[in-house]
Amino acid sequence: MKKIVLPMIFIASGSLLSANDINVIKEEAKSAIMKMGKTLKTNMKQNMKAGGAIQATGFCLEKATQIEKKVNSSYPTGVSVKRVSLKYRNPANKPSEDEAKVLKNIQSEYEAKKEIPKMIVKEVSKNSYKVYKPIFINKDICLACHGDDKTRDKEAYKLIKQKYPNDKAVGYKKGDFRGAFVVEIVKNNSK
Numbered sequence: 001m002k003k004i005v006l007p008m009i010f011i012a013s014g015s016l017l018s019a020n021d022i023n024v025i026k027e028e029a030k031s032a033i034m035k036m037g038k039t040l041k042t043n044m045k046q047n048m049k050a051g052g053a054i055q056a057t058g059f060c061l062e063k064a065t066q067i068e069k070k071v072n073s074s075y076p077t078g079v080s081v082k083r084v085s086l087k088y089r090n091p092a093n094k095p096s097e098d099e100a101k102v103l104k105n106i107q108s109e110y111e112a113k114k115e116i117p118k119m120i121v122k123e124v125s126k127n128s129y130k131v132y133k134p135i136f137i138n139k140d141i142c143l144a145c146h147g148d149d150k151t152r153d154k155e156a157y158k159l160i161k162q163k164y165p166n167d168k169a170v171g172y173k174k175g176d177f178r179g180a181f182v183v184e185i186v187k188n189n190s191k
């Protein structure tokens with residue numbers, strides 16, 4: 001069980017922060033996400049090219065967590081990136097309560113066909129922030145592993161089900177809201 005040490009009080013983005021503070025935080029988050037996103041994408045592409053959905057799945061199942069760890073260790077102290085989803089496949093990507101709340105908000109905005117912000121900054125506590133970057137099923141290729149019975153690659157999905165018997169990350173259509181990158185930034189202002 002993950003310990004929740006953060007207070008559940010939710011401060012709307014910007015309530016205590018100046019526009020400049022928010023921009024600095026967003027920039028930090030952006031570069032952290034770029035690195036993580038690029039690394040995951042490059043690996044996925046290479047494996048898809050080399051051996052299709054089956055090889056890419058094998059690779060994902062074995063290496064996704066490792067890659068995330070490695071990229072995270074390259075960030076400055078106090079910065080980390082993860083992926084979360086309301087319909088998660090990897091239980092490590094289950095959102096915490098505060099994260100689920102933000103994801104649910106985005107989901108209902110998506111369903112209401114509203115424009116989803118590129119990034120959402122939440123102040124978790126003093127000097128501690130979470131920056132959300134929504135992820136969408138933006139490529140047909142996502143459906144091979146996250147689609148419905150018709151669009152999924154059956155062989156690849158057998159492998160996925162073996163590793164994640166409680167998988168929730170299916171039934172998506174192109175364009176659907178899938179989850180988010182969450183960048184946690186803790187600033188040490190005590191120096």
Ligand code: HEC
Pocket residue numbers: 053054056057060061064065083084085087088089090091093135136137138139141142143144145146156160169178179180
């Ligand atoms: C070859 C199969 C495959 C393809 C193609 C694929 N995924 Fe995944 N995806 C997985 C597997 C396996 C996991 C769980 C392992 C992990 O990454 O933590 C996962 C996890 C995720 C997660 C983390 C949340 C969770 O449910 O655990 C997100 C977000 C995600 N995928 C989005 C996408 C998007 C967007 C695309 C298309 C650009 C895509 N995936 C394409 C297999 C795939």
